[in-house]
Amino acid sequence: MRTILFIIRKETLQVLRDRIMLIQIFLPPVLQLLILAQAMTFEVKHTDLALVDLDGTPAAERLVERFTASGRFDVSVRTASGDVADEALLTREANAVLRIPAGFERDLRRGRSPEVQLILNAEDGAAAGVVQSYAGQILAAFSQAEATATRPRVGLGATRVAAVRPGVRIQTRKLYNPEGKYLAYMAIGLLASLVTIVGILLTSQNIAREKEIGALEQLNVTPITKSQFIVGKLAPFWVLGLIELTVGLLVIRLVFGIPFVGFVPLVYLGAGVYLFAALGLGLLVSTVVQTQQQAQFVTFFVLVTFFFLGGIFTPVDSMPGWAQTVAAFNPIRHFVSLLRTVLIKGGGLGDIAGGLGAMAAFAAVVLTLALLRYRKTAA
């Protein structure tokens, strides 16, 4: 036990002495959290619409009005020609074309489902998908309103009531985030990424660096056991990771004003387990590579895999099946969903138990591997 404390003390001193590094691991992450979290949004505030209304009836007007009244669409071009609309798309005068077919109102009245066409500038992938979903919502609401309006009525004056006719009224409710904002979701994802970058970077180069400068030899001739060595190496970085998380949570809570719905200590429980997994992985990388440069490239690869296959910025649900399977083994995927479940949705221990277990299993595997890979004798 005393030996471990000595190593921890040595590693801590080493961290505290390196002022440049200390600034490096706190200042850029906080700045990035402040700035980048606000850049990460899929919300498309405004779409210029080229309108090709071949019907020109009140029903068509009502539909167009729903588009403009949503505040998300503006009609920038009105034309009867598809070619003109297409040209507007090329010159970016419009980002979408809405084409209402002739006979739109007649079809509606006769009970046939008319088909409108929506042409989107899909050059910017995410934006096109989002605009499509806005349009879908508007059309769904329009259909519902028309259904209510066209219901035949019977009776006279104030006693007029809707005739008994089959139908449903649909209400919708978005839980946890009724306004559909992205900031909380993305800021939490970003925080998880930053904690991961710092944690893995610190550990992955650590042993490689000692190899390069020859300090590992010195450690190897001491009576320290392998597990003492690993625990001693990890402990200071584990604490640093939790401090980093705390700073980030404060930024999210105080600067962005995002309320934390759940029980915050659960987040620390999750982070404690997750950091073992992430730091263990960094340490494993460190034992495998020969030079710091190799460590850097492997770390980069690991980090990018974490980010793109972890459901941080694009949802895991959108990924193809094999990628979803890979994501199940990705500890950051569990960590970030734990953070969101607790902080945004108010989840309790029962909701996060599965994720905790997965992260713990991952940590156990990588730490064991790191222990096996690290040899005290120089090869």
Add this chain to the structure above:
Amino acid sequence: MIAFRMSAFRSFVVKETRHILRDRQTLAVLLLMPVAMVLLFGFAIRTDVEDVRVVIVDPSRDARSTDLTRALASTHALRLIAVYSGLQPVEPTLRTGEANVALLLPTDFARRFERGTAEVLVMSDGANANYAATGEAYVRTVVQQWAAENGGGAPVVRVATRMRFNPTLASQNLFVPGLLAFVLTLVSALMTAISIAKEKDTGTMEVLLVSPLRPIQIVVGKVAPYLVLAFVNALTALGLAFVVFGVPVRGSLALLLAAALVYVLVSLALGVLISSRAPNQRTAMMGALLGLMLPTLALSGFIFPIASMPGWLQPVTNIVPATWFILIARGVMLKGVGLAVLWKQCLVLCAMAAILLAAGARSFNDRIE
């Protein structure tokens, strides 16, 4: 003197090249990593909503409600994961992310439906705003359509969507040009980020300082061999985009390659600049990864549309080199536009390359004093 400097420069480049070629393991990593990344993430980075998990709460289980359930289950974009009888609460399934959307039917659904008084509630997990909105609209449309077909209410307005400039709308294709920009810039910058810092760590910096080479020659000499490597990466990445992902190149291939060359040069120069400012390898690497990875990802328009960002932030995206390359790559590949439209973006990349190389040489110079 000039002749001497030139020959010294030439031998410096030769020496740097040998350093790179000697370390086969690292070389293999440098050449294979971009390939692996483009292949892996080109398929995985998507934002389309195609597989919404739905839970239905149906206390009545009558003919009507089972029919509606069947209609939902047979919808392509929806996956029915459970039908609850209404005794157990449905909110936890949304909280854990097990389901994206829940549809709650009233008791006695069939009778209420006939009378036109059936009220259904569509609840969605709003934490992921985009997924919630789209999933909710899907479920709503199916319910409306079903009601219309069963004699209730007015018919539904259907929508046919066409994605212009990418008619097949394989969403992975839309992200591939951005992914190329992201991978190329980071791999290139990481290649050179170590270069000068390593000389400091190993103590060979002094040797370089007393050599007759000028700072700009050292900087260019460090970059030159990597430029070949980085351009090879650009070629393989573009090849993959074309062959594996079927991203078209509608415009001039020559323009695209020229832009890619300038773009990797910008990234390499950025790496050298970081390297010459950092006191040791570790700081250089931290700086390169921490400083470039997330800003490039978030501010280049690769995943998040620049037009969606707050007004004050949009000008900031101009300092990210990837922003400009993505505009060029998307323009040439998807829209087929040429230099007439993209000259400004190309010019900016060239200017960035010149400024970064000069800044790298300069901060190298400062260190000598």
